Amino acid sequence: MSNQPTNNTFADKIWQLFTSVKFTIVLLTLWLLGSVAGTLILQNATPPQYVKLYGTTWSNVFFRFGFFDVYHSTWYSLILLLLILNITACTLNTYKAKYALAFTQPKRRSVKGVGKLFLNYSFETENVSKHLDKLFKIISKRYVHTESFEEGSVKRIYAQKQPLAHFMVYFVHLSLILIILGGMITGFFGFEGIMEIPEKGEVDYVFKKTERGYVRESVPFSVRCDEFTFQKFESGMPKDYVSKLTIIENGKDVYSQRIEVNDPLAYKAYNFYQSTYRELAPLSIFDKKTNKTTNVNLPVGERQSLRDPAITLAVEALQSGKSNMMASVAWADMSGQVNRVMLSGNSEQDKQMQANNPYVITFSKPQPAYITGLLISSDPGVWLVWLGSFLMVVGLYLTFYSSHRRISITASGTNISIAALTSKNPIAFKRELEKFIKEAELESSTPVAEESK
Amino acid sequence: MISTTVFGICFLFYVIALIASITALANKREVFHKSAFWLFSIGFLLHTVALLIRWAEAGEVEVAAFQVAENRIIEGWEWFAVWISHPPWSNLYESLVCFGWGMSMVSLYGMKKFNIPVLPVFAITLSLVVMGAASLLVDQTISPLIPALQSKWIHLHVTMATISYPAFGLAAIIGLFYLVKVGVKNETFGLSIAITTIIILLIAGGGSMFTSGDYEISILTTHGEKSFPLTYAAQDAAGQSLTKSARFKLAIPGAGIAMIFSLALLLMASVAAAFKSALAKEKFENIFKLLVGAGFIGLSVSLALIIYTTAFTPPFEMSQEQIQSVIAANHTGANGASLVANYELHGKAPFNFSLSGNPFEFMLLVVSWLSLLFYFLVVTKREWLTEQLPSEDILDDLSYKIILFAYPFLTLLIITGAVWAYYAWGRYWGWDPKETWSLITWIVYSIYLHVRITHGWEGKIPAAIALAGFGIVIFTYLGVNILLSGLHSYATG
Numbered sequence: 001m002s003n004q005p006t007n008n009t010f011a012d013k014i015w016q017l018f019t020s021v022k023f024t025i026v027l028l029t030l031w032l033l034g035s036v037a038g039t040l041i042l043q044n045a046t047p048p049q050y051v052k053l054y055g056t057t058w059s060n061v062f063f064r065f066g067f068f069d070v071y072h073s074t075w076y077s078l079i080l081l082l083l084i085l086n087i088t089a090c091t092l093n094t095y096k097a098k099y100a101l102a103f104t105q106p107k108r109r110s111v112k113g114v115g116k117l118f119l120n121y122s123f124e125t126e127n128v129s130k131h132l133d134k135l136f137k138i139i140s141k142r143y144v145h146t147e148s149f150e151e152g153s154v155k156r157i158y159a160q161k162q163p164l165a166h167f168m169v170y171f172v173h174l175s176l177i178l179i180i181l182g183g184m185i186t187g188f189f190g191f192e193g194i195m196e197i198p199e200k201g202e203v204d205y206v207f208k209k210t211e212r213g214y215v216r217e218s219v220p221f222s223v224r225c226d227e228f229t230f231q232k233f234e235s236g237m238p239k240d241y242v243s244k245l246t247i248i249e250n251g252k253d254v255y256s257q258r259i260e261v262n263d264p265l266a267y268k269a270y271n272f273y274q275s276t277y278r279e280l281a282p283l284s285i286f287d288k289k290t291n292k293t294t295n296v297n298l299p300v301g302e303r304q305s306l307r308d309p310a311i312t313l314a315v316e317a318l319q320s321g322k323s324n325m326m327a328s329v330a331w332a333d334m335s336g337q338v339n340r341v342m343l344s345g346n347s348e349q350d351k352q353m354q355a356n357n358p359y360v361i362t363f364s365k366p367q368p369a370y371i372t373g374l375l376i377s378s379d380p381g382v383w384l385v386w387l388g389s390f391l392m393v394v395g396l397y398l399t400f401y402s403s404h405r406r407i408s409i410t411a412s413g414t415n416i417s418i419a420a421l422t423s424k425n426p427i428a429f430k431r432e433l434e435k436f437i438k439e440a441e442l443e444s445s446t447p448v449a450e451e452s453k
Numbered sequence: 454m455i456s457t458t459v460f461g462i463c464f465l466f467y468v469i470a471l472i473a474s475i476t477a478l479a480n481k482r483e484v485f486h487k488s489a490f491w492l493f494s495i496g497f498l499l500h501t502v503a504l505l506i507r508w509a510e511a512g513e514v515e516v517a518a519f520q521v522a523e524n525r526i527i528e529g530w531e532w533f534a535v536w537i538s539h540p541p542w543s544n545l546y547e548s549l550v551c552f553g554w555g556m557s558m559v560s561l562y563g564m565k566k567f568n569i570p571v572l573p574v575f576a577i578t579l580s581l582v583v584m585g586a587a588s589l590l591v592d593q594t595i596s597p598l599i600p601a602l603q604s605k606w607i608h609l610h611v612t613m614a615t616i617s618y619p620a621f622g623l624a625a626i627i628g629l630f631y632l633v634k635v636g637v638k639n640e641t642f643g644l645s646i647a648i649t650t651i652i653i654l655l656i657a658g659g660g661s662m663f664t665s666g667d668y669e670i671s672i673l674t675t676h677g678e679k680s681f682p683l684t685y686a687a688q689d690a691a692g693q694s695l696t697k698s699a700r701f702k703l704a705i706p707g708a709g710i711a712m713i714f715s716l717a718l719l720l721m722a723s724v725a726a727a728f729k730s731a732l733a734k735e736k737f738e739n740i741f742k743l744l745v746g747a748g749f750i751g752l753s754v755s756l757a758l759i760i761y762t763t764a765f766t767p768p769f770e771m772s773q774e775q776i777q778s779v780i781a782a783n784h785t786g787a788n789g790a791s792l793v794a795n796y797e798l799h800g801k802a803p804f805n806f807s808l809s810g811n812p813f814e815f816m817l818l819v820v821s822w823l824s825l826l827f828y829f830l831v832v833t834k835r836e837w838l839t840e841q842l843p844s845e846d847i848l849d850d851l852s853y854k855i856i857l858f859a860y861p862f863l864t865l866l867i868i869t870g871a872v873w874a875y876y877a878w879g880r881y882w883g884w885d886p887k888e889t890w891s892l893i894t895w896i897v898y899s900i901y902l903h904v905r906i907t908h909g910w911e912g913k914i915p916a917a918i919a920l921a922g923f924g925i926v927i928f929t930y931l932g933v934n935i936l937l938s939g940l941h942s943y944a945t946g
Contacts (some may be wrong), residue, residue, distance in 0.1 A: 021906065241600065261600035335659070
């Protein structure tokens with residue numbers, strides 16, 4: 001040890017840093033400031049947005065220091081890592097002292113201390129044994145471990161409860177580590193994709209959000225939307241949307257369930273959430289030349305070219321209420337001339353409006369068709385997060401509402417002195433002790449020295 | 454709605470209870486103390502009743518909407534399940550009323566349990582501020598629950614918030630008492646309050662205070678029985694949209710000038726505090742007091758003007774030219790000329806000046822005004838105030854215990870939110886601003902817990918954190934929704 005003093009002092013200094021609560025506070029403050037920064041600076045936007053908002057210079061500075069994706073930046077992870085190291089070091093550092101407080105000292109039946117947590121009373125009385133008996137009776141009712149014994153001519157009572165209170169804070173600290181680890185597992189191994197399935201359709205790929213936008217990716221199963229039901233309030237706000245899904249693996253239907261917002265489906269490692277929906281205009285195109293009708297469902301804003309008849313269609317607007325539907329449809333044939341029709345939902349009226357057109361477009365059914373939007377995720381870290389959360393709440397209660405209390409009573413001659421120590425909440429402990437003293441009728445005798453500070 | 458009337462009566466009881474508690478400080482007779490407590494209790498009871506009535510009213514709305522959507526009449530248990538499905542915590546108004554309820558509950562507990570004669574004044578004031586903000590909201594209507602809110606987790610989530618947030622409020626009040634008791638300098642109080650007020654004035658005054666020296670307030674218009682803020686759309690000459698929906702605001706005569714006056718004086722006071730070593734102690738104290746006092750008068754005048762204008766301006770009409778010039782002034786190019794080529798007003802005359810136009814800005818100004826008032830209470834009655842308070846140790850311990858009580862609920866608030874998010878959106882955490890700020894709140898109180906056991910940092914620092922922490926709680930609760938965008942639905946309230 002003494003061979004390399006300089007090295008040792010440096011290691012000592014590091015150890016001191018990591019075992020100090022002040023360092024914890026500094027780290028927590030950095031964590032706080034970093035988190036605030038992430039809500040004030042626009043996150044994960046596109047370069048042009050940043051240049052417009054912050055200018056080129058600042059955008060570069062922010063980008064270099066990871067401020068455009070704070071919560072996934074190296075420095076943010078570093079703060080959390082240091083916090084974990086700090087917690088671990090503090091635990092290792094305090095374990096021995098806590099062990100001594102909880103087990104070694106009580107074994108010696110000694111109660112020593114200074115400051116607010118230590119209380120000290122002394123009384124002079126004629127009838128020592130009467131008071132001592134009373135004290136024993138009262139204390140043993142509330143303290144699981146209470147013993148009465150003699151050490152030579154000195155009579156003693158020793159009582160304690162909840163010696164494990166010292167260790168409860170470790171559960172809280174462990175829980176935070178578990179939650180952070182769970183979050184990291186989610187970040188590294190989690191999977192999240194968006195799947196859009198038209199009613200009656202079947203899809204075996206998702207779109208994953210990446211830095212380059214949405215990327216298509218295959219999944220080892222396919223999902224069919226058997227039914228999509230949609231209910232609206234009179235105001236047009238959605239009341240409920242429900243998808244009946246079937247999971248298909250190797251060509252076989254393996255599982256079926258209805259899902260809605262707040263009520264997902266779980267299959268193997270995957271969860272299927274009802275996320276969004278899109279309305280499609282159910283259009284029917286009648287070609288006057290060939291007398292043929294073609295049906296197509298088209299979402300707003302998407303263009304679709306048909307082969308027969310050879311026209312391109314786009315729905316510019318779609319509005320649907322509880323029992324009506326209106327749409328504005330643009331179409332162009334080979335000539336390139338763009339035509340617009342407004343569909344009112346009244347098919348006779350719609351046909352009349354297009355009497356001079358070569359194609360007649362009407363709604364094929366009175367209600368819109370739907371695409372259901374699912375979010376598919378698999379999150380291998382989530383159970384650690386829930387375990388950590390549970391442990392944290394339980395740990396907090398145990399930490400806050402348990403305290404290791406020790407009382408040592410010594411009687412010699414006409415003197416009874418009480419020394420008491422608590423690990424927490426001295427005011428409540430003092431109240432409890434003074435109640436004991438009053439119940440043992442010691443109050444009438446004169447206390448010699450009360451509560452040494 | 455009946456619930457609104459009952460909320461009004463409850464508010465009245467809170468006001469009378471506040472008056473009684475102030476009287477009790479001046480006149481130490483027990484009867485005032487007792488009556489303050491009982492009046493506040495009756496107010497709280499009415500508050501509870503009003504919440505239940507609101508629940509039933511929302512139930513009727515849900516049942517009606519359900520029957521229309523499903524095209525059938527429901528009865529029996531099915532009716533009951535729908536009727537009870539909409540507890541009063543699904544929009545901003547209801548959320549605030551719940552928060553006020555929680556605030557009153559913890560205040561009553563504090564009044565009953567802790568023997569601090571000045572506590573009722575502060576606690577009741579806090580309840581009144583929350584209820585005042587709720588009563589100013591334009592949108593107090595009940596609309597059926599959207600799918601994301603139809604979860605059982607919302608109930609746990611809201612319960613945790615209703616317990617923890619008000620408890621942090623009480624801890625903050627007691628933290629403030631501790632700072633008074635422990636002998637923090639008057640100037641330190643003054644400076645903190647002055648800086649907070651400066652920030653609030655900058656937020657509440659908005660851009661118009663600097664460009665034209667005006668304090669502008671949203672104008673209300675009515676449609677049927679409903680009032681809502683008047684908005685407009687505007688395009689430039691090229692047909693490009695300047696705004697699709699911006700609030701139509703008008704200046705309150707004189708209020709802006711008074712605010713700038715107040716802002717300038719408080720800034721001067723802060724600057725004076727920075728250079729206080731250059732002045733003799735007594736001289737500095739007098740100058741500082743004078744500057745803050747003048748700032749207080751400025752703020753009082755602007756508040757009085759806002760209240761006067763909103764209360765006494767009858768509904769009015771505006772000519773095309775007037776409307777045009779107001780909108781034109783909001784969209785000017787680099788050379789100062791208006792960009793607006795044409796506009797469309799979303800609402801018809803008569804128009805109304807109302808405090809409901811800018812409810813949160815107004816309440817922020819009121820809070821500033823109250824804190825400045827507190828500064829003068831400290832300056833003039835320091836000794837008396839200190840005597841009213843129990844010992845430092847007791848105050849420190851009380852504040853600590855309340856935070857120990859609230860912290861696990863805050864933790865549960867975040868956890869229930871995460872579970873809900875997991876079921877509704879497929880992830881337990883998404884770094885949405887609301888989620889992040891709830892984490893920030895949690896970190897702040899974690900810092901509090903660690904600072905308090907750190908040798909050399911105990912005492913004033915944790916008390917100051919308890920006080921500032923509540924500010925962060927309020928920012929997480931309301932500020933995030935108003936200033937930052939996110940997923941929480943009452944953002945649009």
